[in-house]
Amino acid sequence: MRRRALLLPALAALAAGCDTAQSVTGGDGSHGEMFNGLFAIFLIVTLLISFLVFGFMLAAIFRRHRPHRDVPGEEAESRDRGFRPALIAWVALVAAGLTLLTSASYLTDRAMQGEARPERLIEIEITANQWWWDVRYQSREPSQTIRTANELHLPVGMPARVTLKSNDVIHSFWVPNLAGKQDLIPGRRTDALLIPKRMGVYRAQCAEFCGAQHAHMALDVTVESWHDFNAWRRAQLRPAPPPATPLAAAGFAYVTSRECASCHNISGTPASGQVAPDLTHLASRRSIGAGTFPMTRGHLYAWIADPQGAKPGNNMPMVGLEADELHAIVAYLETLK
Numbered sequence: 001m002r003r004r005a006l007l008l009p010a011l012a013a014l015a016a017g018c019d020t021a022q023s024v025t026g027g028d029g030s031h032g033e034m035f036n037g038l039f040a041i042f043l044i045v046t047l048l049i050s051f052l053v054f055g056f057m058l059a060a061i062f063r064r065h066r067p068h069r070d071v072p073g074e075e076a077e078s079r080d081r082g083f084r085p086a087l088i089a090w091v092a093l094v095a096a097g098l099t100l101l102t103s104a105s106y107l108t109d110r111a112m113q114g115e116a117r118p119e120r121l122i123e124i125e126i127t128a129n130q131w132w133w134d135v136r137y138q139s140r141e142p143s144q145t146i147r148t149a150n151e152l153h154l155p156v157g158m159p160a161r162v163t164l165k166s167n168d169v170i171h172s173f174w175v176p177n178l179a180g181k182q183d184l185i186p187g188r189r190t191d192a193l194l195i196p197k198r199m200g201v202y203r204a205q206c207a208e209f210c211g212a213q214h215a216h217m218a219l220d221v222t223v224e225s226w227h228d229f230n231a232w233r234r235a236q237l238r239p240a241p242p243p244a245t246p247l248a249a250a251g252f253a254y255v256t257s258r259e260c261a262s263c264h265n266i267s268g269t270p271a272s273g274q275v276a277p278d279l280t281h282l283a284s285r286r287s288i289g290a291g292t293f294p295m296t297r298g299h300l301y302a303w304i305a306d307p308q309g310a311k312p313g314n315n316m317p318m319v320g321l322e323a324d325e326l327h328a329i330v331a332y333l334e335t336l337k
């Protein structure tokens, strides 16, 4: 009974783990699907061989413990000869298993490479920083490029090539539901191909230990219809709306003329800093601080009042705001949809 009480939650957790926003077995992208197929082949072959090995091992143990009998020389010799075909069959089975695994691995790799040169794709450049992601959607027309942070929007079925760079240490870009990991190495460009197959919201996570807040370096990935993606893209291309209320206008005046503006950019305003996350459409994002908190008014207050308390070690200093300044800044940031 007690064993069952332990087993059931474990099984439930395993089943739930197969279909979550961050799951290596999700198979929500083309590469993820191929990895799953390869994993299934490896699992079946290695399980089969393990069962056989353990079976023969147990058989050998019980055989040894059988009471000793004198075997006439001729009979022993014929029994040794009987082992030979079994040994040959075993070697052949192991060779066949290894060949199958090698071929499956090779073919999957080829299939992934085959997808690496699609004709139509979305070009995205991601720069990793301790501990956030700077995201730029590239376009031949400069007016069509988008800059955002800690989020990706992808249309379902459309390949996206993500060029990866790092500003400081080695990070690793990983959307487990969609594809494998790719390191971001200072001074080098690497890339990853994402081909999302199913709509949904996924969580990407930095997969290389990069300092104190490595665990708080996530990226929200929204896979949506082509129509929704275009609506998002058009909204991102627009400059920030002017403040509509006196409180928001006070926040606008503070943000665009004081400390904030030297690090953060808000398109269409004098704030044009480039070293911190772009805030132009901050309020349209799902999270604050690279997945550290959900985007809510309460968390915005907490973050701005004490960034070091919210995410110790990050580069945003504590400014020391008066209560009315804090209210005004939050009211303005909330308008940045």
Ligand code: CUA
Pocket (backbone or CB within 6 Å): 128, 131, 170, 171, 172, 206, 207, 208, 209, 210, 211, 213, 214, 215, 217
């Ligand atoms: Cu970046 Cu871990």
